[in-house]
Amino acid sequence: MSAPTLPPDAAASTPLYRVRGLTRTFGRAGRVKALDGVDLDVSAGQRLGIVGESGSGKSTLIRLMAALDRPTTGSISFEGQEITRLPEPRLGFLRASVQLVFQDPRSSLDPRMTVGSIVTEPLRSRHLRGALGPVQAGVRLREVLDAVDLPPDAAGRYPHEFSGGQRQRIAIARALAPGPRVLIADEPVSALDVSVRAQVLNLLAGLVAANDLTLIFVSHDLAVVRHLCDTVVVLRAGRIDEQGPAEQVFGEPRSEYTRALVSAIPRIRV
Amino acid sequence: MRRLGLYVGAALVTLVVAMALVSLFWTPYDPTLVVAGQRLQGPSAAHWLGTDAMGIDNFSRILVGAQTTIVVGVVSVGIAAVIGVPLGMLAGQARGWVDEVVMRITDIAYAFPALLLAILLAARFGASPVTAMTAIGLATIPSFARITRAGTLQVMRTDFVLAARASGIRWPGISLRHVLPNIAPLIGVQASVTFALAILAEAALSFLGLSTAAIVPTWGKMLRDAQTVMFNAPLQAVWPGLAIAAAVLGFNLLGDGLRDLLDPRLREVS
Numbered sequence: 001m002s003a004p005t006l007p008p009d010a011a012a013s014t015p016l017y018r019v020r021g022l023t024r025t026f027g028r029a030g031r032v033k034a035l036d037g038v039d040l041d042v043s044a045g046q047r048l049g050i051v052g053e054s055g056s057g058k059s060t061l062i063r064l065m066a067a068l069d070r071p072t073t074g075s076i077s078f079e080g081q082e083i084t085r086l087p088e089p090r091l092g093f094l095r096a097s098v099q100l101v102f103q104d105p106r107s108s109l110d111p112r113m114t115v116g117s118i119v120t121e122p123l124r125s126r127h128l129r130g131a132l133g134p135v136q137a138g139v140r141l142r143e144v145l146d147a148v149d150l151p152p153d154a155a156g157r158y159p160h161e162f163s164g165g166q167r168q169r170i171a172i173a174r175a176l177a178p179g180p181r182v183l184i185a186d187e188p189v190s191a192l193d194v195s196v197r198a199q200v201l202n203l204l205a206g207l208v209a210a211n212d213l214t215l216i217f218v219s220h221d222l223a224v225v226r227h228l229c230d231t232v233v234v235l236r237a238g239r240i241d242e243q244g245p246a247e248q249v250f251g252e253p254r255s256e257y258t259r260a261l262v263s264a265i266p267r268i269r270v
Numbered sequence: 271m272r273r274l275g276l277y278v279g280a281a282l283v284t285l286v287v288a289m290a291l292v293s294l295f296w297t298p299y300d301p302t303l304v305v306a307g308q309r310l311q312g313p314s315a316a317h318w319l320g321t322d323a324m325g326i327d328n329f330s331r332i333l334v335g336a337q338t339t340i341v342v343g344v345v346s347v348g349i350a351a352v353i354g355v356p357l358g359m360l361a362g363q364a365r366g367w368v369d370e371v372v373m374r375i376t377d378i379a380y381a382f383p384a385l386l387l388a389i390l391l392a393a394r395f396g397a398s399p400v401t402a403m404t405a406i407g408l409a410t411i412p413s414f415a416r417i418t419r420a421g422t423l424q425v426m427r428t429d430f431v432l433a434a435r436a437s438g439i440r441w442p443g444i445s446l447r448h449v450l451p452n453i454a455p456l457i458g459v460q461a462s463v464t465f466a467l468a469i470l471a472e473a474a475l476s477f478l479g480l481s482t483a484a485i486v487p488t489w490g491k492m493l494r495d496a497q498t499v500m501f502n503a504p505l506q507a508v509w510p511g512l513a514i515a516a517a518v519l520g521f522n523l524l525g526d527g528l529r530d531l532l533d534p535r536l537r538e539v540s
Contacts, residue, residue: 066436088440095438108429112451121447122437178437
């Protein structure tokens with residue numbers, strides 16, 4: 001078999017995301033290579049896990065995919081349309097379809113806004129404005145709060161009145177509000193108490209299934225990725241070390257590095 | 271006890287504001303009424319703070335002087351904030367060469383002596399409170415621009431701004447909903463400290479004869495009048511001196527107290 005293969009269904013249909021030769025360097029004269037020639041396809045409905053150590057380029061990759069940063073070289077197309085060189089006003093198709101959940105809800109929720117304004121903020125975007133009036137926005141707010149198991153009266157309160165797990169639910173509700181097709185989650189549970197991680201992960205998995213979302217899930221926790229994702233990409237120092245179906249990557253890893261990572265997953269003997 | 275400074279500051283500021291308000295409707299005597307027979311009297315039941323070299327009641331002049339102090343402070347801080355805050359937000363959000371240009375101009379303006387600016391303006395447009403306020407306002411723009419830029423940079427680094435950008439919220443929305451509310455405390459503190467600076471500067475300009483030329487009493491002008499009789503009636507300099515010191519101390523304590531009070535929340539944002 002040849003080097004990294006794509007999942008069979010991804011090769012068949014046109015991929016949602018098509019990433020080619022993606023490189024992003026930082027610093028003077030591009031001394032720090034955060035990403036170095038990454039090729040990646042994500043098809044609709046896929047649940048892709050991106051794993052790797054800190055500094056392997058995971059966050060850089062998803063920021064580029066969400067068009068929050070520009071690559072040094074390389075291309076990313078979303079639904080067949082190149083996004084890396086588009087000016088912000090023409091990125092509407094991407095903004096309306098891709099939403100993010102960040103690692104730490106203490107930083108991702110504005111402490112001076114009520115939960116209601118936080119969750120409905122994406123609806124104020126020019127790409128969605130007009131589609132939803134204030135009344136529909138209110139309805140949508142109640143829908144998504146309900147979807148993440150928060151009471152409707154949460155809307156009038158502030159983020160600091162909630163626990164860590166609840167705050168991450170607020171962040172998830174915000175991501176769901178505009179009805180995206182792709183959810184990018186950047187280490188969504190690593191800042192949370194161990195006791196609430198499973199709840200939030202199960203909620204996320206349930207919402208992805210119920211809303212037919214494509215999930216891009218970034219984590220350094222392989223056990224979580226194994227539980228949640230069908231496809232895995234292993235990043236190492238800005239390059240893809242291995243990619244393939246989750247079962248194969250975890251079951252019979254090909255690269256030395258991935259083997260070491262997989263064998264480091266803690267197991268509970270029963 | 272930790273908030274003692276804040277309370278003392280708030281009390282002194284309230285006192286100055288109350289004096290200005292009361293003097294609008296009532297003063298013990300006409301603050302411009304010259305009574306030839308009662309020059310340089312010491313404190314008495316009739317004249318609590320005595321009378322000046324023209325026989326005018328000192329207490330009445332101090333009360334009316336508070337009006338000028340408040341007006342000068344508000345207008346100077348207003349000019350500085352209205353120009354400095356947008357400049358700082360622009361620099362902090364645009365980054366790159368816009369940031370460089372704005373901040374270098376700010377550096378140059380910062381290095382320009384405020385008193386020289388006041389003298390130049392007075393020479394060109396004549397000595398008046400408007401000239402003084404304009405000079406003080408222009409001279410304090412750089413400090414507002416700098417502190418606003420620093421706060422803006424901090425807010426722009428948060429994930430909630432990233433989340434807003436990922437939804438296609440553009441800079442006007444981010445500025446109004448995220449940046450401004452989160453840096454408002456910072457600007458409030460700066461306003462309070464600048465207010466103290468403005469009071470002091472106006473007193474200095476009055477003393478030099480660069481502010482009000484009319485009969486309107488100001489604390490700086492009272493100080494100037496007192497100078498000529500300093501060895502015969504030292505108390506004449508004490509009253510306006512105390513008033514200036516109390517007002518400056520009040521606004522400084524209030525600013526410091528607010529800073530201490532609000533700091534923990536700012537740290538939580540970063």
